[in-house]
Amino acid sequence: MLILLYLCIVLLAGLATGFKTGLEEGLICNVCVGTHPGCGLYDFDQRWYWGKMCSRYNDKCVKLIERKGSEVMVTRDCLSNLENFRVDIPADKYEGCRPASNDVKLGQYVFEAIDEIDVRRNYYDNTTYCFCDFDHWCNSAPSLSPAFILATLALVALVL
Incomplete structure (x- = not known):
């Protein structure tokens, strides 16, 4: 019985640290890459x-x-994480969508024989x-998605 109580506490502590409510200080963003x-x-x-x-x-x-x-x-992340390695971020960072900026000096003196390295970032x-x-x-x-909405409604119905 004591072991079961201990496992429940560990499980709830793990869920509490990973689950975000939206009441935290700061901005919460989705972080993933399109290959996932x-x-x-x-x-x-x-x-x-x-x-x-x-x-x-x-x-x-x-x-x-x-x-x-x-x-x-598709890549989703915080702007502070992308600024470390992306040089084509547009200068206008207000709400909305914008095309990437063009850096003409990127890879100017690099003569790479392997195309997959994409030093000039011109693959896309x-x-x-x-x-x-x-x-x-x-x-x-x-x-x-409709499945997420149905699952949420079913959970609310079970609670009530």
Whole structure:
């Protein structure tokens, strides 16, 4: 009996540290890459990605959409994390979507024989940054899935 009580406490403590309510100080953003399951452009699954607190005070959530033909790569993260390694972030970071900036000096004196390294960042035809900072988890998919809504309604019905 004591072991069962201990396991319940450990399980609840683990859920409490990972679960975000939206009442925390700072902005909570979805963090995932399009190669992960449930992190596509229109099929974002909130059950897999609970969100992450952004490290900076006045941070923004970013959804980075890169397209080449029919291939789409989506990256969701905080702006402070993307600024460390992306040089094509647009200067206008207000709410909304904007095309990436063009850096003409990027990879100017690099003569790389391996195309997959992509030093000049010209693999994708279209790169778009979508910024938001007015609400938690604002860099998710456009709408909730019907399965998530039905599961929430069933849970509410069970509680009542």
